[in-house]
Amino acid sequence: MARLPIIDIAPYVEANRDLTKCRATSDALHSACIEYGFFYLDISQYIDPSEPEELTRLAREFFALPQEDKDKIRLENQDYARGYQRLKQNVTNGKADNHEAIDLYKPVESPDKSKPLWGENQWPDIPRFQQKYDQWIEKMKNLGLILMEAMSVGLGMTREEWMQLRAQVDDSFWVMRIIGYPPLPNDHDGFSCGAHNNVPDIDYLSFLHADPTRSALQVFLRQSGTSVSDLDGLPAEHGAEEGIWINADPVPNCVVCNIGEMWEIWTNGLYKSTLHRVVHKGSNYRIPFFFEPNFTANVAPLPAALRLLSSQGNEPTSNDRKAHKPVVYGDFLLGKVGSNFATGSKGKYD
Template sequence: MGTISTPPSVPLDKLPIIDVAPLLSDDLSSEAKEARKKTGDALNRACIDYGFFYLNITAYADPDEPKELTRLAREFFDLPQAEKDKISLSNEDHARGYQRLKENVTNGKADNHEGLDFFRPVENPDKTKPLWGENQWPTVPKFREKYEMWIEKMKKLGLIVMESMAEGLGMTKGEWQDLVSQVDHSFWSMRVIGYPPLPNDHDGYSCGAHKDYGCLTFLYADPTPNALQVFLNRPGVKSPEASDLPAEQGAAEGIWIMADPIPGCIVCNIGAMWEVWTNGLYRSTLHRVVHRGSNYRIPFFFEPNIDAIIKPLDVIKRKEKEGKQMREPILYGDYVRSKVANNFVTGSERY
């Protein structure tokens, strides 16, 4: 068998910008089909080289929509502490709701941000079971209405991008339908994050170095520059901040680059499930936040179904070298519960 084609890499110093406009058209002309193919190829290349890229969504979403979400976020985070605590994580399953400043933990260190977390609603909610509680919505007028509209938009975008990625990988229609069956009831999550300026003496970060553990992350970032940092593997190049990497990274070699906001774009990165699906061809990328402003970011996580069994795709098996070891299957529900268990100081003993 042959190996998966990997075109020559480009210098890894700037994240690519990929326009979703060609993916929104039903035009069956040869030109439109070619444009969609080029987009799939670009996504494939970006996932191989970076695991991170910008998505230009001006053809998909009104830029004023996420701006309104950040206005509502500010209104919530500006409330008195006692009012915010009324929807605390401790009221539910220790995953859905509000967390105070430094209540979120990454790599054993407190993160310098407040947060508000939502997950896909579940049948027969039971807050004594991990991830099986109910979402807690602020009483800020229009908050729930506007955020639920954004959730629906991001869920649709997840399927649009996934289909293009499947084309870029060379999947057959049947293989794509099999992949759809693993994400068509996405156990999505969304965070609303409030970042105060990071104190110079804080023993940690606004959000410490980590990899996302699901499928696709769509981040609407505030205008603050030099906040989101992405670690690019560069053999032979040792970052002076390598000691700040998670222990499981070992002696990683590479550099940190800035993923500053670009008007009309969201930042997208792939999670660990794509590593399994592609047997390591795609790699989830370390990133962290060092926020010196006072603003709000809204990441939406498009995840597999909670009962999905994630394993290497047939297209990968078909093209890999004969005899190459395949990743072990993962039940996504078990995986995500184990990860969320370590996210918060207050909830770890519950999982």
């Protein structure tokens, strides 16, 4: 049975880096991004396991509150993006998702809730909730830069090229979701979160601290000449692609990572975002952090990626690979987020 690779980021967080070990980590990341678009990142040398456990406890405390208390920080109070979204308010592929969540974004200067994404974050009135999550956010932002550096080595970027790329992500317009999943009802014709490869996961690098529920996160691996193994009788949602769904079950001391469309553009399709979905039959909590480019970042194919593609005989102008058009990340994000919520908020960004 196929399984996602486990990659240890320790060589890049150690005080005295072993360049040979760093190279091995970078090579493993490069292979994982090409083959899977997903991987487990071992961060046991970077965090204390008690930290995500405390975040989970706080999430559980919030989602157990009466509905009227949770609604005090609802999306509609701000910019329809920051705050609490009720059960089935999030929409994927036209179907309501069976989860509730708190969505947080990078704070902005001169917030204005009448502008898309430009409101203020809303926090539950629970002791130490914001403090603990703020600490986790800072750690994940730093982890994003560490992982980016490791990936730049895997792509064969020069030091100068890496510094240019770093300048596009050093003020990440990050996104944080605190998600509560009730058990998926037997008569529910959708998913806990439907199949997607970008929104609602936004679109760059995600770090998912997963709950213990097995068979919840499912990843679609493209494989020609195979038939889709449809799990639990649910629709495959794979279109005409050939491949298989595999479970990305939690691994101790690891976060699940996946890449999004921004990496597809930066690598001109060498790295591909991967279709995935959540079919949650427990009652637990997931805490994904999305390390995004700067809001003003110009995302265009990287010279290092184009060199690799050229060396493989895959020129951007070949019939099977078109050059990806550059995008400004903030414009891309604004175009994506507005389609993600049910009637009542959706129309604000259409």
